[in-house]
Amino acid sequence: MRLGDVPFATESTRREMAGGIGHRVWPRITLVTAVYNGEKYLEETIRSVVQQEYPNLDYIIVDGFSTDNTLDIISKYEKHLSWWVSRRDKNVYEALNTGFARSTGEVMGWLNANDKLHTNGLFVVGSVFAAFNEVEWITGRPTVFNDEGMTVEVQNLPRWSRNRFLAGANRHIQQESTFWRRGLWERAGGYMDTSYRAEGDFELWMRFFRSARLYSVDALIGGWRFHTNSLSHADPEQYDKNCDEIVEKELSRTSGHGLLKSFWRMDRAIRRVPKVRGIWHRALVNNLRWCFYHVPGPDWPPVIECKRDKWIFRR
């Protein structure tokens, strides 16, 4: 077996799949892949998307002027793409802005050039959004791929709440498994903030939380590839610091949240004192965060699960 060898499904299989959700039309999904010199994993990424043969896919690749074989790989899969471009850009978020500006899908998401979607992950996204009009933003079960592309970790399904997010708990929404409706994207400004190198997704979630809830779906959608030159793991301390900064900015622009604000203010004050800082963090912040993870909140949406081939809210 070699790459490029697996043929695509017959028309009949495709029709079968397309008729799978009670003969409704599958919503159009925009997926953008931003890549720069990503020849090592890009082909796997593209194939995890196009092999699904989702019937209404708007797949866009934005290349940051790669100098390796990236462009050859992209042109090999050109017929599966609705658009692609290669131009110089500042960072991955600028590339995503370029891609999203050309997109037409009703549902949106992106997949970095190292990461992959799971088998039929796009169908999970399409059918969940088709089943619930009120759901605007979803994320799947977080998974991790290794260097060789196997799933080596399936994590428990976390649930998300804005208050907890602002308090600093459950910070890592898995971007590869996260999709949203265009309406939400436009309400949140319709752009990615390009001033951060790795924290742009965190900043976007912050804006999304202003007007929507994040629903967790108990299914596999995408996964993150653990590899040594990953952006958010290059400098985790800087990443956390920038995220704290984004949270504080967000808190300062909203009224209310008095308790959270004073918590962060205290945190900032204590962080200046050497010894007390450690005790504060170990004893209180980590425990509080743990509580925030596990205590249900008023703004906590239900989990979406599949029962007898129907998506329902778990009671």
Add this chain to the structure above:
Amino acid sequence: MHAGNAITSADPYQATLDSKVAWPRIALVTPVLNSVKYIEQTIRSVLAQEYPSLDYFIVDGGSTDGTLDVIRKYEKRISGWISEPDKGMYDAINKGFARTSGEIMGWINATDMLQLGGLSVVASVFRDLPDVEWITGRPTIFNEQGMTVQILALTRWSRYRFLAGANQTIQQESTYWRRALWDRAGGSMDTLYPAAGDFELWVRFFRYARVYSVDAPIGGWRSHADALGQGNLDHYVQHCDEIVEKELNRLGPGRWLKLLRRIGRTLKPIPIIRGVWRLLVTNSLYYRPGPDWPPIIEYQWDKWGFRRK
């Protein structure tokens, strides 16, 4: 790779999978009978693994619904296929395994699917841990359209608990073993039980080896309206009981197990006590570590290893 395709050096699988230690050959069999609705997705889930050393054989029991057309479409990419009447699914699997030579073995039914990268998990676990002969992955369930909608907790397996009646359903779609174990255990599936053949094989495997749980998804079972075993669940349970009974008679020191089962059987017709028995004894056996309980295999940085508790 297609002729005329210029990208050979950029082929990610040649860079990672092929260049390392030679990948072990995996013998994979699909038994199928009139399953045109799902067979294509099954085959594609296998081919999409792009596993470099796969020995994939499809055994058809004389389908008349177009299944053969689908198989023909992919015949160049598999080791081979046959179509002839057989004495049931397990007979077909026997025929398939007899025609394969891979040192690692497993089968995938015509409605089920492999998870992305599942065969690489199997091969690399056996590569990294030479003493392990039999593994099972994290159980997953696909819905009718092939989306992964359930990921179950990783259970650990012990022969005694298995025979006592606690955790009995090892997910076959995620289970693989070395050919040496298969040969020691007799080298064939028992065709006597039309549905519980996998169960009977596990009972024989348990005589010679332990089953290690791997904390990664390998394959999954498709929950669909006409799944084998769902309609005849009672039948299945009855057959499993028979098989365990036979095995216990063979087993010398299993006297307390026999006693346990006899008590369980006696209490079964009594409504409330039956529930209490199940809660206190059978279910608690699930969580009790036993001496024959192997460690969990997990991915540690860059290779598979045993989880330390």
